Amino acid sequence: MVWLNKILAGYFLGNPVEEGRLKALEKFNLDKNSLLSKGLNEGTIEKIYQTLFAHSMGFNNQLKELVSNMSTLKLIWKVYAILLEYCS
Numbered sequence: 001m002v003w004l005n006k007i008l009a010g011y012f013l014g015n016p017v018e019e020g021r022l023k024a025l026e027k028f029n030l031d032k033n034s035l036l037s038k039g040l041n042e043g044t045i046e047k048i049y050q051t052l053f054a055h056s057m058g059f060n061n062q063l064k065e066l067v068s069n070m071s072t073l074k075l076i077w078k079v080y081a082i083l084l085e086y087c088s
Helices: 002-013 032-037 042-066 070-087
Strands: none
Touching: 002 042, 032 042, 042 070
16 A cells, blocks of 8 residues: 555655645545445455556566567557546
8 A cells, every 4th residue: 555655646646655644635535434434344445456556566566577669668658548438
């Protein structure tokens, strides 16, 4: 969960997560307490965080191994973003 806070804070909030400050997951209501209050249990929440890591970082690492051309990588990510939008 720490990795997710750092990425979201740096990307969306423009600053690193600092101790005692609002964490990025809280900003998006995806922190553990927010998810617990929505009826999810701790095991499910942990699986969500693990899935986010595996599918984002794992996909990125796999692409880097398969494709070296940056313009091709950008196209793949653009299509992936479209597919994610379609799924939601």
